[in-house]
Amino acid sequence: MHVLQNQDKGICPICKESLPIDSLPQHAAVCGEEETPGSLKVALMQKRSLYENEDKEVWNIKVLRRNFIKTATEQLEDADPADWLKKPKVEFIGEEGIDCGGLLREFFSLLFKDGEEFEGNNFSVNSKLLDQKRYILAGKAVATSILHGHPGPRRLNKYVVDYILTGEEPNMDSVSVEGLNREDFKNAIKQMEEALPDNIEMVYEGCITLLDNAGYKQRLLYDNRNEAIRALKAYCLLYGKMAAIHQFIEGLKLHGILNLLKQFPVEGAKFLSEDSLPTAEEVHSFLKPTFSEKEEEKNREEAIIYNFSRFLQKVERKKISTLCIDPFAEVPTEEELCINTSHILTCLLGCRRIPENIPYIVIEFDHKKSSLPKVNTCLPSVIFADTEKLQNYAHFEEIIISTIVGSYGFGSA
Numbered sequence: 001m002h003v004l005q006n007q008d009k010g011i012c013p014i015c016k017e018s019l020p021i022d023s024l025p026q027h028a029a030v031c032g033e034e035e036t037p038g039s040l041k042v043a044l045m046q047k048r049s050l051y052e053n054e055d056k057e058v059w060n061i062k063v064l065r066r067n068f069i070k071t072a073t074e075q076l077e078d079a080d081p082a083d084w085l086k087k088p089k090v091e092f093i094g095e096e097g098i099d100c101g102g103l104l105r106e107f108f109s110l111l112f113k114d115g116e117e118f119e120g121n122n123f124s125v126n127s128k129l130l131d132q133k134r135y136i137l138a139g140k141a142v143a144t145s146i147l148h149g150h151p152g153p154r155r156l157n158k159y160v161v162d163y164i165l166t167g168e169e170p171n172m173d174s175v176s177v178e179g180l181n182r183e184d185f186k187n188a189i190k191q192m193e194e195a196l197p198d199n200i201e202m203v204y205e206g207c208i209t210l211l212d213n214a215g216y217k218q219r220l221l222y223d224n225r226n227e228a229i230r231a232l233k234a235y236c237l238l239y240g241k242m243a244a245i246h247q248f249i250e251g252l253k254l255h256g257i258l259n260l261l262k263q264f265p266v267e268g269a270k271f272l273s274e275d276s277l278p279t280a281e282e283v284h285s286f287l288k289p290t291f292s293e294k295e296e297e298k299n300r301e302e303a304i305i306y307n308f309s310r311f312l313q314k315v316e317r318k319k320i321s322t323l324c325i326d327p328f329a330e331v332p333t334e335e336e337l338c339i340n341t342s343h344i345l346t347c348l349l350g351c352r353r354i355p356e357n358i359p360y361i362v363i364e365f366d367h368k369k370s371s372l373p374k375v376n377t378c379l380p381s382v383i384f385a386d387t388e389k390l391q392n393y394a395h396f397e398e399i400i401i402s403t404i405v406g407s408y409g410f411g412s413a
Contacts, residue, residue, distance in 0.1 A: 040264035041356055047147055047255065048357065051087045059086035061107065064093055065408065069114050072107065076137050084140060084254060088148065095408065101149065102377025106350035106408070108145040112153035120181030121157040121274050122237070123244040135244045139251020142272070147255045151353035152271030157181075159237055161272045164249055165265045169238060172230040185210060185236040189229050197222045214239070278341045278354060280312035288360040292367075300387045301365050307396040308363075314397075315339055322401050339404060347407040350377040373403050 050056075059079065063071040090103040097103060117124060117138040129135060146152055157179050159170045177189045188207040195203045204211075204220035207228075211220065214235035216228050238245070252258040261268030289305050292298045314320050321338045342352040348361055362381040369385040376382075390396045 040260060040267040043260050043264075044146065045357070047260075048149065051148065056087045059083045059088045060091065061088055062091045062093055063107065065095070068110050069116070072111055073115075073134075073137070076141060077132075084144065088144065092408070100378035102350040102380065104148060104350075105150050105355070105377065106346075108141065108150045109346065109351045111141055112145075112155065117244070117248075118153070118155055121155060121179070122160055122181040123156075123241045123248065125240060125244065130243050130247065133247060135247035136251040139248040140254045141251075142248075143252050143254040143257035146257055146261075146271050149355045149357040151351055151355050154270070154272065154353060155274050156272050157237070158269070158273050160241070160245065161269050162265075163238060164245065164252070164272065165262050165268055169234075172233045172237075173226075175233050175237060177233070180233065180236045182236050185232050189232055192220070192225045192229050192232075195222065195225060200225065275353070278345065280309075280316040280341065282354065283312055283341050283344060284309050286354055286360055287363050289363040290365070292365065297365070297367050297387075300367070300391055303391040304365070304384055304387060304396065305363070307390065307393045308400070310393060311397055311400055312341070312344070315341055315344065320397070320401065322405055324405055339401065343404055347404045348375060348377065348382060349380050372399065375403065375407065 061072075061075045063075060088104055089099045090107040091099065092103065112118065115138060116126065116129060117135050119125075123135065126134075142153055156164075159175060159179070162168055162170065177186050177193075180186050180189075188210050191203050191207065200220060200222045207220065210232060211228060214231045216231040218224060218228075220228050249258065252261070261271065287305070287308065289301060291301050311320070318338050318340075321336050324337050345354065346352055349355065349358070358380065362379060364381060364383045365387055366383055366385040367387050370389075371385045373385070374383040384390055386399075390399065
């Protein structure tokens, strides 16, 4: 975890790190030298810098949270080609807040979570969306999100991502059935794997439609079942999604993002591939508290940071849950939800993962006020008030859960 004393700070124009004003010129002069030349991070940083100019023309995107996917899709579909080259600014109609990055991150997070173009860890199969070129739209949205610092959708299986970035198809024998996003295909494959010579005909009768869809025209026999299994895996994983995948690839070319991801496939895959939740330590290390020079205040602040760290550890161990209500559901009902680190990051940043262009979240303290924590997803920063009470862990947990659940993006993780 970082520690930052209270003093005048400025932002490095290259890495965007907040630093003391007196050390900023020295830092900026050598910033980036430690980066591997030609790395994806540096390449994206250079592209992104073109949009930092305050005079850059803006693409205003206005959406309704209660009808997000419909209004977001309409905004993207209605956009002119020139709009995609502008600096996007998002407004959630009826909500306070000016977009300085946080609302844009939340916009893309919601789009990638609920968009019809994705299904499980793969693309959906939808002829209407194909006809409307919606997968191209999804690719353009992903390219734009990566350009502007979003961590990407991170929901596609590694085999699809490898195909997008390298054009290589996997050895289907090495593909786990659990990696498929269709239950009917998974069940059929399991039945074939467990089949015996005396019941293979019955298995064939139950799987004949899927085999036909996959283009496997031979009669299923015990001796050729592995060949049939490979055909089902290939169709479910790639071949049945090819039209959607290639539309997505076309959209991902926007801003030259596809070429960059292909140039650095290991780094690039992280933006697209499904991954595990951030650890408590990763989130904890991302916090940068501004400790007071006054001993009494600093003691309170350290106790609050300890409580935050303890809360993160309990979240990682799945020991924090809360009742929540979806206010936009047709019939709002309460359900218990186990809070995870993605919920915390969504509250603090507007996205489920830590963006590569944000070095930390500033944690500040207001010892005079007794209000709830104030979160700014754009900076990003959190101001903890009522510091006397927040030294008590039980009270801290109650307040931080309330802050997370009360955030606009709660549930999008």
